[in-house]
Amino acid sequence: MSSVITTKIILRLFNEGSAFTIDDIFNFFKKDEQRDVKIAIARLKYEESIKRKQNYEGSVLISLSEKGKLRALNMIFKKFDNRKERWDGKWRMVSFDIPDVCAKGRKALAYRLRAGGFYKIQESLFLYPYNCEKEIKALARLFKIEKYICFGLLESIDDQDKLIHHFKLG
Numbered sequence: 001m002s003s004v005i006t007t008k009i010i011l012r013l014f015n016e017g018s019a020f021t022i023d024d025i026f027n028f029f030k031k032d033e034q035r036d037v038k039i040a041i042a043r044l045k046y047e048e049s050i051k052r053k054q055n056y057e058g059s060v061l062i063s064l065s066e067k068g069k070l071r072a073l074n075m076i077f078k079k080f081d082n083r084k085e086r087w088d089g090k091w092r093m094v095s096f097d098i099p100d101v102c103a104k105g106r107k108a109l110a111y112r113l114r115a116g117g118f119y120k121i122q123e124s125l126f127l128y129p130y131n132c133e134k135e136i137k138a139l140a141r142l143f144k145i146e147k148y149i150c151f152g153l154l155e156s157i158d159d160q161d162k163l164i165h166h167f168k169l170g
Helices: 002-016 022-027 031-046 066-080 100-115 133-142 160-166
Strands: 050-054 060-064 091-096 119-122 125-128 149-154
Touching (some): 002 031, 002 066, 022 031, 022 060, 060 066, 066 100, 066 133, 091 100, 100 133, 133 149
Antiparallel strands (some): 091 125, 091 149, 119 125
16 A cells, blocks of 8 residues: 555655645545555655755655656656547657767656657657657756757648557547
């Protein structure tokens, strides 16, 4: 049960994009889950996935560390391959030309795009049918490769029927 709570904490911190007090985090969960929340917070702190900081009022704020952000993005990209939402008819294009000095970031991006089910058009050009800009930009920021990535929204693309079939949209 604690791993489910850990996942919920990480994703909540990532999606909200801000720090929360420990009380706020406890308030996200039911009373009978409080013990598991306490264990999850301790584990996340031990794993260095969260940062704790005292604010000016004296309460403790919790936010994701860089390691925690990467963990959240990994969770999100794994779920991308199973999205079942209604398609808006537009394609999200991710293109990149990342130099060798940023090879770690390039490999991280390409790996997560493949793991997320993005369709590889060319070596550094991927398409996806659902909104993913926030996650792509967060990953780029994390690896400091924002200036090497181009994100686009396309109304149509050649051989679109093949993509519709690939993503099971039609």
